[in-house]
Amino acid sequence: MDYLSDERKKSDFDVEAMKVAWAGSIQEFQLSDRMAKLVANDPVFEKFTRPMLGRKELLKNTLRKSAHAWKLIIDLRLSEEEAKWLRLYVDEPAYTDLHWGMFIPAIEGQGTEEQKKKWLPLAKKMQIIGCYAQTELGHGSNVQGLETTATFDTRTDEFIMHSPTLTSSKWWPGGLGKLSTHAVVYARLIVGGQFHGVHGFIVQLRSLEDHSPLPGITVGDIGLKFGNGAYNTMDNGVLRFDHVRIPRNQMLMRVSQVTKEGKIMQSDVPRQLIYGTMVYVRQTIVADASKALSRAVCIATRYSAVRRQFGSRDGGPETQVIDYKTQQSRLFPLLASAYAFRFVSEWLKSLYLDVKQRLEANEFSTLPEAHACTAGLKSLTTTATADGIEECRKLCGGHGYLVSSGLPELFAVYIPACTYEGDNVVLMLQVARFLVKTVSELGHKKPVGTTAYMGRVASLMQKNSAVQTAEGWLNPGAVVEAFESRAARMAVRCAQELAKFGNPEEGFAELAVDLVEVAVSHCQLIVVTKFFEKLQQDIPGKGVKESLEVLCYVYALFLLHKHQGDFLATGYLTPKQASLANAQLRTLYSKVRPNAIALVDSFSYTDHYLGSILGRYDGNVYPKLYEAAWEDPLNDSDVIDGFHQYVQPILKQRLHSAKL
Ligand SMILES: CCCCCCCC/C=C\CCCCCCCCCCCC(=O)SCCNC(=O)CCNC(=O)[C@H](O)C(C)(C)COP(=O)(O)OP(=O)(O)OC[C@H]1O[C@@H](n2cnc3c(N)ncnc32)[C@H](O)[C@@H]1OP(=O)(O)O
Numbered sequence: 001m002d003y004l005s006d007e008r009k010k011s012d013f014d015v016e017a018m019k020v021a022w023a024g025s026i027q028e029f030q031l032s033d034r035m036a037k038l039v040a041n042d043p044v045f046e047k048f049t050r051p052m053l054g055r056k057e058l059l060k061n062t063l064r065k066s067a068h069a070w071k072l073i074i075d076l077r078l079s080e081e082e083a084k085w086l087r088l089y090v091d092e093p094a095y096t097d098l099h100w101g102m103f104i105p106a107i108e109g110q111g112t113e114e115q116k117k118k119w120l121p122l123a124k125k126m127q128i129i130g131c132y133a134q135t136e137l138g139h140g141s142n143v144q145g146l147e148t149t150a151t152f153d154t155r156t157d158e159f160i161m162h163s164p165t166l167t168s169s170k171w172w173p174g175g176l177g178k179l180s181t182h183a184v185v186y187a188r189l190i191v192g193g194q195f196h197g198v199h200g201f202i203v204q205l206r207s208l209e210d211h212s213p214l215p216g217i218t219v220g221d222i223g224l225k226f227g228n229g230a231y232n233t234m235d236n237g238v239l240r241f242d243h244v245r246i247p248r249n250q251m252l253m254r255v256s257q258v259t260k261e262g263k264i265m266q267s268d269v270p271r272q273l274i275y276g277t278m279v280y281v282r283q284t285i286v287a288d289a290s291k292a293l294s295r296a297v298c299i300a301t302r303y304s305a306v307r308r309q310f311g312s313r314d315g316g317p318e319t320q321v322i323d324y325k326t327q328q329s330r331l332f333p334l335l336a337s338a339y340a341f342r343f344v345s346e347w348l349k350s351l352y353l354d355v356k357q358r359l360e361a362n363e364f365s366t367l368p369e370a371h372a373c374t375a376g377l378k379s380l381t382t383t384a385t386a387d388g389i390e391e392c393r394k395l396c397g398g399h400g401y402l403v404s405s406g407l408p409e410l411f412a413v414y415i416p417a418c419t420y421e422g423d424n425v426v427l428m429l430q431v432a433r434f435l436v437k438t439v440s441e442l443g444h445k446k447p448v449g450t451t452a453y454m455g456r457v458a459s460l461m462q463k464n465s466a467v468q469t470a471e472g473w474l475n476p477g478a479v480v481e482a483f484e485s486r487a488a489r490m491a492v493r494c495a496q497e498l499a500k501f502g503n504p505e506e507g508f509a510e511l512a513v514d515l516v517e518v519a520v521s522h523c524q525l526i527v528v529t530k531f532f533e534k535l536q537q538d539i540p541g542k543g544v545k546e547s548l549e550v551l552c553y554v555y556a557l558f559l560l561h562k563h564q565g566d567f568l569a570t571g572y573l574t575p576k577q578a579s580l581a582n583a584q585l586r587t588l589y590s591k592v593r594p595n596a597i598a599l600v601d602s603f604s605y606t607d608h609y610l611g612s613i614l615g616r617y618d619g620n621v622y623p624k625l626y627e628a629a630w631e632d633p634l635n636d637s638d639v640i641d642g643f644h645q646y647v648q649p650i651l652k653q654r655l656h657s658a659k660l
């Protein structure tokens with residue numbers, strides 16, 4: 001029985017076509033769908049018991065799943081794209097993520113042709129397992145502050161890897177604790193007693209025969225992390241070196257080379273390329289944000305249509321909580337954000353692929369913008385997604401707190417995304433630096449790409465919004481201009497404040513809070529613009545483009561309402577115009593309402609992937625919640641183990657004193 005069938009009938013767009021729009025293309029949809037079903041129908045990938053497993057069982061279970069996934073990849077000859085979808089739907093962080101997601105890309109981006117030829121075939125056949133060992137106990141954000149040393153010994157043509165202090169212990173790398181045989185280790189290069197910056201080195205950690213740590217290497221897991229199950233399927237590790245020797249050709253040498261004689265040779269490649277793997281991964285994290293948020297939103301939307309509270313008239317049904325305006329005002333912006341992040345990630349991927357191609361041809365001019373966009377959008381989307389998942393939990397009331405809602409584990413797995421791959425505030429400060437630089441160069445350099453609007457700064461500073469009615473806000477030009485003006489005005493104002501400081505670094509530190517706000521406004525502008533640009537494309541299917549248009553305005557006007565202080569303070573909007581935007585937002589919520597279930601069905605998530613009783617496709621929530629309760633190990637017996645030993649004596653004492 002489909003308890004949501006009435007809801008599904010209300011929608012006025014072609015869901016199958018929306019699924020394709022969400023996936024990006026029919027090919028991508030079919031690929032994703034095939035992998036989703038493959039995983040959902042395979043009992044090895046069962047995940048409901050995960051939160052109840054102890055750490056050792058949990059990790060062993062993850063290893064079993066990873067081995068099974070690898071076997072499927074080989075047996076079914078899955079492509080790299082298919083393997084990525086398979087990984088998504090298996091839905092369990094594992095050591096293989098860092099192997100494929102960072103170790104291999106680090107060698108690809110920073111290795112020489114010779115190094116790639118040697119290491120990549122081994123890694124791609126998984127004959128070695130690698131991780132990305134950058135962060136240390138004492139330093140994560142400040143990469144130049146890392147303490148591990150790689151000292152060149154000209155006599156033996158080797159580097160000596162050493163951890164001179166406790167704080168230099170590598171700390172956090174995923175896959176390091178128990179599984180990796182190798183790591184790309186970031187360390188201070190020391191040649192002839194001189195420090196030559198931080199570089200990456202391929203270091204073997206464990207024997208390929210019996211997996212024991214090699215001499216001089218201390219390695220282990222850093223311990224339990226937030227939440228049951230969740231990220232505890234990953235062996236984040238600690239690593240120390242005691243004068244471990246590696247051949248010279250294991251320093252990744254695309255950026256700088258060390259010769260046998262101990263000479264440093266700089267190639268034309270900028271040193272920032274050492275950070276290149278982070279640019280790649282940040283871009284993938286933006287795509288993952290849309291997946292995690294859409295998943296939470298799918299659960300909360302379906303449950304909000306099932307759940308009824310108050311409002312019964314003449315004994316009729318109570319009101320579906322999705323019909324409360326307050327519920328809509330919390331849920332629909334998140335639904336719109338999931339779509340917005342999906343489309344901006346599509347754009348970011350194309351930007352990244354373009355930069356990658358240029359880097360391969362030794363053309364580096366677009367690297368700073370790629371860095372700013374990946375850093376800023378990673379920060380913006382992961383912050384909004386982490387907050388959004390928690391909001392979805394609250395939108396599901398008490399039942400959202402049950403593990404069987406799927407939301408607690410999703411939250412626990414997701415929130416470190418605000419920290420890993422760059423703390424979100426630190427990353428926004430990088431964007432701010434880029435923007436301040438752009439403003440300071442306006443006189444002699446034409447801004448391009450995502451900062452092109454700064455080239456119109458004079459008019460953006462003068463022109464105010466012309467919107468007169470609520471309908472007036474349903475105009476891409478009006479909305480984009482509002483976001484451009486806000487971002488440009490905030491950036492210029494901050495740059496003017498900065499100029500008052502004799503020492504720019506002192507000013508940057510003092511104005512950091514305002515600078516982060518400038519960076520956020522710029523990143524929001526990017527997301528809004530890319531959503532409108534998406535709507536310019538051919539999007540087939542009845543009512544699909546119209547529904548996306550509604551979501552695009554919801555996303556933009558929700559942000560405008562939330563940050564109306566900025567829009568008002570910069571003088572671009574009047575209070576009246578801000579309130580017209582809010583009135584339009586209410587109308588838009590009413591347009592989303594009949595399509596809400598269809599819009600989350602368009603993510604095409606299987607019940608296996610959602611892992612949520614509240615978000616079941618058929619809406620059959622209550623019987624299934626009731627059934628699941630009885631599956632809890634505590635309900636194996638009517639009288640709990642420990643009752644006779646610890647509780648009964650207390651009860652007896654009470655009876656005894658009652659007699660007195
Ligand atoms: C069996 C089945 C298999 C199936 C197959 C599976 C397939 C799976 C495939 C994929 C899965 C993917 C999963 C991925 C999973 C990812 C999980 C994430 C794990 C997390 C990993 C980590 O966290 S790694 C560690 C990350 N660390 C950080 O991010 C550190 C943050 N700090 C920094 O980035 C920097 O230090 C800084 C940006 C803060 C810079 O600080 P500082 O001011 O000191 O900089 P510098 O002086 O060094 O340099 C300034 C200069 O450089 C520019 N710049 C900075 N960063 C970059 C960059 N990244 N790129 C380009 N340029 C950069 C900066 O703008 C300055 O430029 P100027 O021109 O000088 O102004």
Ligand SMILES: Cc1cc2nc3c(=O)[nH]c(=O)nc-3n(C[C@H](O)[C@H](O)[C@H](O)COP(=O)(O)OP(=O)(O)OC[C@H]3O[C@@H](n4cnc5c(N)ncnc54)[C@H](O)[C@@H]3O)c2cc1C
Nearest residue numbers: 132133134135139140141172173174416419420421422425
């Ligand atoms: C689950 C997980 C997996 C990870 N996986 C890996 C991995 O595979 N490999 C790896 O190398 N690392 C990994 N890391 C480490 C991760 O990359 C770092 O934790 C991250 O980069 C943040 O650095 P930090 O811990 O030093 O934070 P800190 O920099 O110490 O941040 C602490 C606080 O200080 C603030 N702060 C720091 N600097 C500034 C500044 N300049 N201005 C203003 N505020 C500032 C931050 O905003 C934050 O609030 C992982 C971390 C986690 C949680």
